[in-house]
């Protein structure tokens with residue numbers, strides 16, 4: 050017998066990949082419907098749901114179509130919904146956010162009326178959907194976003210959202226001190242049971258592009274004086290620690306896929322649940338490539354959601370939540 054030229058491998062990781070059952074048995078990470086939150090847009094005065102061209106498959110809802118969407122979300126076993134309002138009129142102060150009859154507050158009440166406590170009803174707490182200049186806060190005389198004047202509006206907005214019935218408010222404007230202000234405003238108004246999901250590590254990202262169409266917003270300038278520099282990971286951890294200290298019940302990293310390192314770092318630094326937001330541009334890239342036949346839509350969505358979980362997210366906000374939930378075994 051010829052002398053073998055080398056010893057065959059003893060250690061063979063492929064044994065654990067041999068069959069679907071074996072792969073299922075040893076899978077380290079899973080994505081469950083209850084971990085997914087569906088972001089939804091509702092447009093004031095809309096008579097029909099309106100397609101958002103840069104986000105194929107996503108619409109601006111009417112108040113009626115939103116109700117059916119949340120009933121479906123509950124039937125699918127999703128964890129929650131995140132509501133964004135698109136007001137008919139915008140002004141420099143974003144006053145629609147504080148109007149109890151404004152679209153966001155009305156929609157929250159509609160949704161709670163429909164599904165009660167079967168889903169966690171979350172509301173984006175930010176002014177950019179409501180301001181004519183598209184910034185997340187109000188501007189000072191020199192046109193800069195005024196941190197502390199904005200905080201006082203966030204305090205009022207938090208109370209409005211809670212009164213409308215939000216289980217969770219999600220301050221997303223990246224103003225310093227926003228979580229502490231929202232917590233105390235809620236508590237003073239008797240809403241100590243309303244939780245805060247803080248958009249803690251939120252980056253000044255090109256991946257928010259399609260969201261502008263989704264909320265009919267035209268931004269003047271950029272958000273770089275309040276959202277974070279994509280170059281910074283330690284700063285993301287610092288923001289999350291500050292938010293936990295100020296009373297955040299959950300923290301968020303946003304966008305998700307380009308910031309998985311930040312997600313992992315924050316996972317190691319805090320004990321509260323962490324959410325990650327697969328944002329409009331991340332969704333749009335997959336949707337557009339799939340429409341061109343360049344990528345398998347479902348497989349790409351599942352792989353990206355699995356990666357976000359693997360990096361340490363407990364909760365994922367994704368526009369594909371309702372589509373993906375039935376595929377999760």
Ligand code: PBG
Pocket residue numbers: 173174175176177178185221222256257258259260272327328329330
């Ligand atoms: C702020 C907010 C934004 C998004 C969620 N909340 C826009 C921004 O900060 O520029 C973006 C979500 C997405 O792109 O899917 N209200």
